[in-house]
Amino acid sequence: MSRKYLLLILAFGILLAVPSVIQDTFFLRIITEAILWIGLAISWDVLAGYTGYLNFGHGAFFGVGAYTTALLMNLCGCPFFVALPVAGVVAGIVALIAGIPTLRLKGAYFAIATWALARAVQQVALVMDITGGPDGMRLPTYLHPGFFYYLMLGVVAGIFALYWFLLEKAPFGLKVKAIREDDQSAMSLGLNPTKIKLQAFILSAIPAGILGAIYAYWITYIDPASVLGDLVTDQAVVMAVFGGLGTLIGPAIGAIIIFSFKTYFWAYLSNYQVLYLIILGGVIAAGVVFLPNGIWGTISGYLQTRRTLKQEPVVQEKTDKGAHHV
Amino acid sequence: MELLPQAMIDGFLIGGIYITIAIGFSLAYGVMHIIDFAVGEWIMLGAFLGYYLNLWTALDPFFLLPAIFLVFALIGYLVQPLVYRVISGKKGNPVLMGLVFTFGLALMFRGLALTSFGFYSHSIPSTISQNSYFLNMSGVFITIPYVRLAGLLYALAITLVLHFVLKKTNFGRAVRALAQHREASGLMGINAKRISSYVYGIYVGLSAMTGVIIGCIFTINAQMGGDYTVLAFFIVVLAGMGYLAGVPWAAFLLGLVQSFFLIYLNPSYTLMAVFVILFTILLISPKGLFGRGV
Numbered sequence: 001m002s003r004k005y006l007l008l009i010l011a012f013g014i015l016l017a018v019p020s021v022i023q024d025t026f027f028l029r030i031i032t033e034a035i036l037w038i039g040l041a042i043s044w045d046v047l048a049g050y051t052g053y054l055n056f057g058h059g060a061f062f063g064v065g066a067y068t069t070a071l072l073m074n075l076c077g078c079p080f081f082v083a084l085p086v087a088g089v090v091a092g093i094v095a096l097i098a099g100i101p102t103l104r105l106k107g108a109y110f111a112i113a114t115w116a117l118a119r120a121v122q123q124v125a126l127v128m129d130i131t132g133g134p135d136g137m138r139l140p141t142y143l144h145p146g147f148f149y150y151l152m153l154g155v156v157a158g159i160f161a162l163y164w165f166l167l168e169k170a171p172f173g174l175k176v177k178a179i180r181e182d183d184q185s186a187m188s189l190g191l192n193p194t195k196i197k198l199q200a201f202i203l204s205a206i207p208a209g210i211l212g213a214i215y216a217y218w219i220t221y222i223d224p225a226s227v228l229g230d231l232v233t234d235q236a237v238v239m240a241v242f243g244g245l246g247t248l249i250g251p252a253i254g255a256i257i258i259f260s261f262k263t264y265f266w267a268y269l270s271n272y273q274v275l276y277l278i279i280l281g282g283v284i285a286a287g288v289v290f291l292p293n294g295i296w297g298t299i300s301g302y303l304q305t306r307r308t309l310k311q312e313p314v315v316q317e318k319t320d321k322g323a324h325h326v
Numbered sequence: 327m328e329l330l331p332q333a334m335i336d337g338f339l340i341g342g343i344y345i346t347i348a349i350g351f352s353l354a355y356g357v358m359h360i361i362d363f364a365v366g367e368w369i370m371l372g373a374f375l376g377y378y379l380n381l382w383t384a385l386d387p388f389f390l391l392p393a394i395f396l397v398f399a400l401i402g403y404l405v406q407p408l409v410y411r412v413i414s415g416k417k418g419n420p421v422l423m424g425l426v427f428t429f430g431l432a433l434m435f436r437g438l439a440l441t442s443f444g445f446y447s448h449s450i451p452s453t454i455s456q457n458s459y460f461l462n463m464s465g466v467f468i469t470i471p472y473v474r475l476a477g478l479l480y481a482l483a484i485t486l487v488l489h490f491v492l493k494k495t496n497f498g499r500a501v502r503a504l505a506q507h508r509e510a511s512g513l514m515g516i517n518a519k520r521i522s523s524y525v526y527g528i529y530v531g532l533s534a535m536t537g538v539i540i541g542c543i544f545t546i547n548a549q550m551g552g553d554y555t556v557l558a559f560f561i562v563v564l565a566g567m568g569y570l571a572g573v574p575w576a577a578f579l580l581g582l583v584q585s586f587f588l589i590y591l592n593p594s595y596t597l598m599a600v601f602v603i604l605f606t607i608l609l610i611s612p613k614g615l616f617g618r619g620v
Binding site: 048052054056098100101102104105107108109111112113115116117119120123124126127230234237238241274275276277278279280281282283284285286287288289292 | 361363408411412415421422423425426427429430431432433434435436437438440441552555556559560563567592594595597598600601604605608609612
């Protein structure tokens with residue numbers, strides 16, 4: 001276990017040093033966006049992988065965060081660091097309102113309702129005057145690639161650490177997993193599934209809103225197609241499914257692979273975005289059929305099997321530390 | 327007030343189309359317990375096949391329906407084993423994996439359609455139903471386009487045929503048994519795999535045919551799939567998941583909502599209204615309007 005921490009800290013250290021090594025702002029921008037996608041993929045996975053509820057409207061929270069920031073900064077001239085937490089809170093409130101009726105039901109209803117929510121939110125942004133309709137909105141420009149790199153890195157690392165603590169270390173992780181496996185039994189153990197699912201939903205929506213806020217200020221131009229379109233959700237889903245649901249490292253790996261591929265694809269192979277859509281869909285469908293545990297799930301499963309085979313006496317692995325706190 | 331009868335007639339006529347969108351979808355859910363995110367894409371692909379067949383053969387789209395049904399029923403029949411493999415897997419959560427799988431399929435289909443058909447909107451001209459029927463009832467004018475009337479008749483015919491098949495034939499009995507209890511029906515000698523394949527084929531074929539009708543009434547483009555997926559979900563949730571008898575009423579309700587928004591309010595808000603209704607229904611009666619869903 002400690003080796004895993006060392007690797008994570010090492011990765012974080014390398015990422016901290018990146019701007020001083022790479023002077024090319026193009027590559028810095030690409031790495032910043034890759035980090036953004038890591039954040040989106042893991043925040044999607046909190047609900048999908050850990051809690052077992054598919055949110056096909058994750059992009060809506062990203063977009064709500066982006067639009068909240070744009071509106072606050074344009075209309076009342078708020079400084080960015082005031083708008084940033086507000087964006088997260090607004091995304092959380094949207095999740096709360098959308099989650100109350102839908103999370104009481106089976107997963108399929110939730111998947112549908114979040115998907116419909118995303119389309120409805122996009123529609124609202126398209127027809128309202130205050131959001132600029134299809135023309136989108138411009139934000140005050142602040143051109144400083146290093147600032148955004150460190151902001152993104154700090155926020156995503158913070159999200160990762162928070163999730164790691166809550167889902168892997170704290171009893172909350174065990175609760176959501178219990179609900180994922182069997183919510184009837186979880187209820188019989190005295191857990192309130194709806195409340196915990198709602199908490200997980202909000203926990204997954206707030207980071208998406210915050211990342212949307214950073215994205216809006218960074219790119220300085222948002223429109224309904226770019227921040228509220230299907231592609232945000234689609235990519236987060238592919239990254240998490242491809243990397244491995246129900247883990248934090250899996251979606252991060254998936255995000256890095258898919259995003260590198262996307263960048264390479266758009267920069268060098270083709271500028272035809274639609275082909276990318278076919279590949280995304282193909283990767284999701286093939287991933288579900290051939291790699292149901294994702295890349296990370298397959299690798300760690302393989303490693304675990306090998307480790308267990310090496311040890312002669314079969315030792316029960318202490319996976320449920322902290323279970324007695326529940 | 328003069329527009330009220332027209333709005334109601336319009337809603338009723340559009341609602342007919344929505345029945346066929348949702349009935350196959352609901353059937354597939356009842357039997358296989360799969361929520362197919364690709365339902366709108368099947369509609370879109372069917373519509374485009376109808377469009378091109380109409381261009382090549384110059385036959386009226388209504389005569390092309392059987393051919394389109396057969397082609398897409400075959401495609402559905404061939405795709406189903408993959409879906410079946412995903413939803414009956416041992417690893418992870420098969421139901422969610424089924425959702426993710428069809429989500430991937432939908433993305434792929436949309437990408438393929440955008441690549442090969444382009445971004446433009448088309449419409450399928452139907453020569454036998456070009457005109458409209460004008461009704462003048464003591465100063466209230468009502469227009470009934472024949473093509474919409476034909477669409478409604480088609481929907482009613484499909485509903486009746488499906489009702490007959492499900493209630494009166496052995497195949498229908500097997501389908502209902504499978505929907506009721508999977509293991510028990512297996513013990514009675516029903517081949518779940520084969521029946522599921524047939525049902526999925528029927529569902530895909532129905533959706534594709536409906537796409538052609540939509541092409542005759544409205545316009546089609548490669549990006550339309552998502553809108554119809556939302557509408558199909560809306561109807562099925564409103565009717566109650568897997569409860570077929572509720573589908574027509576939910577479909578007519580949706581048609582009315584849509585035509586009222588079109589005539590009295592801003593049509594851009596239709597999707598928002600649909601979502602608000604869906605939300606309220608889920609809040610008040612999660613099992614649909616009739617409380618009979620799963």
